[in-house]
Amino acid sequence: MPNTAAKPIYFDSACAEAFATRIMDMVDQGAAAVMISVGHRLGLFTTLAEQAPATSAEIAARAGLAERYVREWLAAMVSAEIVRYEPGNRTYWLPAEHAAALTPGGAMGNLAVYGQHVALLGEVQERLLSLFREGGGTSYADYPCFHQIMAEDSGQSVISQLFEHVLPLVPGIDRRLAAGIDVLDAGCGRGAALIAMAERYPASRFTGYDLGADAIEFAQGIAAERGLGNIRFELRDLTGFADRACFDFITTFDAVHDQKDPADFIRSLHGALRPGGVYLMQDIGGSAHLEKNSDFPMATMLYAVSCAHCTPISIGQGGAGLGTMWGWExxxxxxxxxxxxxxxxxxxxxxxxxxxFVSEKTS
Known part of the structure; x- marks a missing residue:
């Protein structure tokens, strides 16, 4: 039925101009995000942070990169007001306050990691367009370097805080792990959290399951390299997961919303716990209600990643596509x-x- 609503007579040209400027700023910032990803992947922010003001040739030589490309990247970073530039002697430097948010171990966390998500969105755009037109879903193989990006993200939000902040959320778990229990990380990715626990708690037994073959192969290689005999990784589709009462502690780190059937997945994890077992779940903390996420950190990026990755990954498994912002509720x-x-x-x-979330199986 045609839209018969009357169109407004008055056109606010100032509002239109302000909105156009905002869109231009968004496109400009999107380009900066991709260049941030490039700088992160090439180690250029670390190179800049570790040296005094330097020319593009000096920066390129230290980073082992081609000077002409480094110079053009630096121009983008100067335009984005990330890197500083002195035209008199053509030198560049990264302020310490900026390095704190763009380098590994930075005081503000390495936010350059998230620039990679923006770059990845561009890489999968053609596939995404076909999904809009034809429906269907995707598999993890459709996303270059996805597990590497997620491992970096997890390294900041989980691994670096695992023993100081994350595990202490579970009362008494340090004592139980030290004594020896059976632990599962469901959707373990490259297994960094599980490997860290296996090294710290040699009396416990650790299992990691994931659908990504490249992630499991990587995890197995690291575990073997470190000589860990108390850990195993297995390529496994967790749809219909049916292990019964064989684990004392189960973790999932940013893994539930991607599943084919998250509700059934959580029920399966409940069944896999022994009585008194504990489930620790990390997931995106936004609300299920769109209107409540206006102030949520990087909400636009999270919805975009959901559109391009989490939703089609679920649909590709035959699921409903719950999406990244499925909500804490x-x-x-x-x-x-x-x-x-x-x-x-x-x-x-x-x-x-x-x-x-920390939840206990009482019976």
Whole structure:
């Protein structure tokens, strides 16, 4: 039925001009995000942070890169007001306050990691266009370097904080792990969290399952390299996961919303726990209600990643495509429906983007 609503007579040209300027700024910032990804992948921010003001030739030589490309990248970073430039002697430098947010171990966290998501969106655009037109979904193989990006992200939000902030959310878990229990990381990716725990708690037994063959191969290689005999990784589709009462502690790190059937997945994890076992779940901490996410950190990027990755990954498995921003309310309800009780929800100061649930199986 045609839209018969009357169009406004007055056109606010100032509003239109301001909006056009905003769109131009968005496109400009998107380009900067891709260049941030390039700088991160090539180690250029670290190179800049470790030296005094230098010419493009000096920076390129230290980084082992081609000077002409480095110079053009530097121009983009200067235009984005990320790198400083002195035209008199043509030198560039990265202020310490900027390095704190763009280098590994930076005081503000390495936000350059997230620039890679913007670059990845561009890489998969053609595939995404076909999904809009034809429907269907994707597989992890459709996303170059996805597990590498997620491993870097996890390294900041999980691994670096695992023993100081994350595991202490579970009362008594340090003592239990030290004594020796059975642990599963479902959707383990490259297995960094599980490997860190296996090294720290040699009396416990650790299992990691993931659908990504490249991630499991990587995890197996690291575990073998470090001589860890108390850990195993297995390529496994967790749809219909049916292990029964064989684990004391189960973790999932940013893995539930990508599943074919998240509710069934959580029920399966409940069944896989022994009585008294604990489930620790990390996932995106936004709301299930769009209108409540206007101030959520990087909400636009998260919805975009959901559109291009998390939703089609679920649909590609035959799922409904719950999406990245499925919401903490949905997660809490699914935990309750699965039979978990005494569900505690936490947010950590170092990690404003995620929510952490601790749930116990009482019977």
């Amino acid at each position: 949905t997660a809490e309800r699914m935990l309750q429906d699965a039979g978990f009780r005494d569900i505690a929800m936490h947010r950590l100061p170092h990690d404003p983007m995620n929510v952490w």
